[in-house]
Amino acid sequence: MSEQATNGQTSVDEEYEHHGGFPKFTAATPGPNFGPFIEAMRTLQDLAVSIDAPDDVLAEARAQAEALAALLAPYEAKEGEATGGRVIGLPGRGSLLMLPWMIEKFDAEGVRSRGVFRRYHLGGNAAAHGGVLPLLFDDIFGMTVHAAGRPISRTAYLHINYRKVTPLNVPLVIEGRVDRVEGRKAFVSARLTDEAGTLLADSDALMVQLLPGQQ
Numbered sequence: 001m002s003e004q005a006t007n008g009q010t011s012v013d014e015e016y017e018h019h020g021g022f023p024k025f026t027a028a029t030p031g032p033n034f035g036p037f038i039e040a041m042r043t044l045q046d047l048a049v050s051i052d053a054p055d056d057v058l059a060e061a062r063a064q065a066e067a068l069a070a071l072l073a074p075y076e077a078k079e080g081e082a083t084g085g086r087v088i089g090l091p092g093r094g095s096l097l098m099l100p101w102m103i104e105k106f107d108a109e110g111v112r113s114r115g116v117f118r119r120y121h122l123g124g125n126a127a128a129h130g131g132v133l134p135l136l137f138d139d140i141f142g143m144t145v146h147a148a149g150r151p152i153s154r155t156a157y158l159h160i161n162y163r164k165v166t167p168l169n170v171p172l173v174i175e176g177r178v179d180r181v182e183g184r185k186a187f188v189s190a191r192l193t194d195e196a197g198t199l200l201a202d203s204d205a206l207m208v209q210l211l212p213g214q215q
């Protein structure tokens with residue numbers, strides 16, 4: 001699997017042998033339409049969960065959505081090769097699955113990200129759905145471990161304390177850090193606050209480094 005290392009340095013492939021079965025992830029640099037395309041898709045997600053439209057409008061929307069899917073289907077790429085998730089300068093790294101937040105700090109001391117929950121993330125009573133917070137925390141933990149120079153790891157457990165309801169369309173901040181390391185295990189924690197520093201939720205998790213080839 002490894003290409004030969006030169007100058008006695010560890011090659012990229014050798015480094016990746018420590019990432020278990022994860023594919024190689026390198027940053028993607030798509031054309032200028034990728035970011036606006038993803039934002040348009042996010043707007044569609046917001047509308048798909050919030051509209052109350054007549055059936056003739058839905059028939060037209062369905063036809064356009066099916067045509068769009070047919071346009072894109074030939075370009076489906078494997079994990080690690082798809083553009084989404086690999087564009088550092090876009091909200092959610094350009095992945096529709098991820099929260100549309102921007103990374104603001106990424107180093108061994110920790111990772112900070114900023115953004116909003118949108119209509120798509122509504123749970124009830126104007127608050128974010130309790131199930132989307134673990135997505136945000138898990139993603140910050142994945143990046144926190146990566147930023148600390150550890151191989152991509154799997155989440156063994158993730159515990160969340162919901163301290164206050166998390167509002168939609170309000171700028172929020174999340175900060176994660178590695179608290180301690182024991183061999184393959186990295187114990188991490190993170191806090192989600194509003195811009196005034198009010199704590200909305202906090203979380204701690206265990207990220208376990210995979211063994212070579214481990215899925």
Ligand SMILES: CCCCCCCCCCCCCC(=O)SCCNC(=O)CCNC(=O)[C@H](O)C(C)(C)COP(=O)(O)OP(=O)(O)OC[C@H]1O[C@@H](n2cnc3c(N)ncnc32)[C@H](O)[C@@H]1OP(=O)(O)O
Nearest residue numbers: 025026027085086142152153154155156157185206208215
């Ligand atoms: C430029 C582009 C950038 C792109 C970036 C892309 C980033 C991509 C990021 C992708 C991010 C993707 C993120 C995701 O994929 S997260 C996906 C969700 N997570 C999973 O699917 C994980 C499923 N579980 C497993 O695979 C295994 O259970 C793991 C691998 C976690 C451990 O099974 P394994 O057989 O390997 O090891 P072990 O069982 O000997 O355990 C090892 C040690 O850990 C301790 N332990 C284990 N579990 C727990 C527990 N629940 N509480 C407390 N302790 C626990 C255990 O006691 C032992 O400790 P010790 O006895 O040694 O002291």
